[in-house]
Amino acid sequence: MPLYEYRCDACGERFEVLQRMGDGADGLTCPHCGGDAVARQLSTFASTAGGSGGGGFGASGGGCGPGAFT
Numbered sequence: 001m002p003l004y005e006y007r008c009d010a011c012g013e014r015f016e017v018l019q020r021m022g023d024g025a026d027g028l029t030c031p032h033c034g035g036d037a038v039a040r041q042l043s044t045f046a047s048t049a050g051g052s053g054g055g056g057f058g059a060s061g062g063g064c065g066p067g068a069f070t
């Protein structure tokens with residue numbers, strides 16, 4: 001059974017509900033204020049804010065070192 005995220009239009013509370021696929025928001029109420037003006041949010045299980053860190057390569061200086069060719 002998928003987990004859906006809802007948001008209350010009245011108070012902005014977000015909550016998750018286990019529902020059968022295809023079930024709507026009928027009968028759902030906000031656990032915070034009890035209002036029934038709730039709207040399903042897009043699935044957010046991929047929303048880990050990993051932070052775009054790490055340039056990685058840095059200044060590793062190319063292959064052409066200070067070759068002593070002369």
Ligand SMILES: [Zn+2]
Binds near residue numbers: 009013030033
């Ligand atoms: Zn609410």
